[in-house]
Amino acid sequence: MLIFIDDSGDPGFKINKGASAFFVIACVIFKDELEAEKSAVALKQFRRKLKFPDTVEFKFNKSRRSIRESFLKILRPFEFDIRCIVVDKKLIRSDELINSQQSFCNYFVKLLLEHNRGTIRNAKVRLDGRGDRLFKRNITTYLRRELNQPAKKVVKNLQLVDSKNNILIQMADMVAGAIHRSYDKEKTDASVYRKIINKKIKDCWEFK
Numbered sequence: 001m002l003i004f005i006d007d008s009g010d011p012g013f014k015i016n017k018g019a020s021a022f023f024v025i026a027c028v029i030f031k032d033e034l035e036a037e038k039s040a041v042a043l044k045q046f047r048r049k050l051k052f053p054d055t056v057e058f059k060f061n062k063s064r065r066s067i068r069e070s071f072l073k074i075l076r077p078f079e080f081d082i083r084c085i086v087v088d089k090k091l092i093r094s095d096e097l098i099n100s101q102q103s104f105c106n107y108f109v110k111l112l113l114e115h116n117r118g119t120i121r122n123a124k125v126r127l128d129g130r131g132d133r134l135f136k137r138n139i140t141t142y143l144r145r146e147l148n149q150p151a152k153k154v155v156k157n158l159q160l161v162d163s164k165n166n167i168l169i170q171m172a173d174m175v176a177g178a179i180h181r182s183y184d185k186e187k188t189d190a191s192v193y194r195k196i197i198n199k200k201i202k203d204c205w206e207f208k
Contacts (some may be wrong), residue, residue: 001123002030005109006163006172010059010179011101012087022183023104025112026084026176028168029120035170039078045165046074057163058170065189071174072196078187081119081202084179085112091208102135103166106142108207113154117203122156128169129160136160178202 005027012019030036047056050067058071068090085108097104109127125143129136140158147154163169178193179201194201 001120002036003120003123003125003128003190004028004034004166004168004172005112006169007105008173008176011104013092015089015115016099019089020180021178023087023089023090023108024084024176024180024183025083026146026170026172027112028172028175028204029083029123030079031081032079034145035079039075039080039168039171042074042078043071043171046071047167055164058167059062060174060181063174065192068174068178068193069196072178072193075197075200076109076173080200081149082175082200083112083116083119083203083205084176084201085205085207086179089208090091102138104136105106110146111207112205113143114152115205116154119202120154122153124157124159125155126159126161126166126169128163130163171185198201 002034004194005025007023007025009020010024011023017020031040039123043058047058058067060068063071087108098105112194113125127136127140143155143158160170163173165170175197178197180189181192182190182194
């Protein structure tokens with residue numbers, strides 16, 4: 001089992017100053033590594049078709065609507081599942097989660113992987129490793145400690161990878177972005193992208 005994780009939104013709570021009202025973490029879960037490879041090849045071919053250099057990174061927030069739609073439609077034939085957690089920040093009361101972005105991210109990534117209804121076991125997990133190195137190192141240490149206990153054994157292997165060089169992390173970004181956009185009702189395309197991937201979403205946990 002191979003899992004790619006990315007998020008959409010931000011862990012900040014100053015919503016009146018531009019922080020997102022919602023935070024979404026999405027897991028793209030492949031039960032077959034060959035299926036993951038086929039998905040990656042299809043997405044790389046799509047990038048070539050667009051005449052983009054191989055170094056171009058697909059990111060939901062930086063892509064045009066037409067690219068977002070085409071990217072997600074390409075994924076339809078492949079076998080994978082999506083699990084996600086959607087956090088409405090106005091419902092959070094914990095001072096630690098509100099005041100520590102590290103604690104906030106750690107906690108919700110752990111929840112998503114841990115409460116999986118028995119669907120995730122001994123998985124190889126890949127997280128986007130770009131950004132603050134200390135922040136990323138702390139989250140991997142935390143997840144290994146919390147999820148590798150004998151009674152859980154959710155994660156067999158956890159690695160940070162560079163999203164710029166890993167198109168399946170980019171896939172997780174596009175999926176997380178699609179789900180996040182569905183909660184932004186002021187956007188004219190709020191319902192567009194999630195409809196494309198809806199059949200792949202096995203669980204979308206609206207945290208309350």
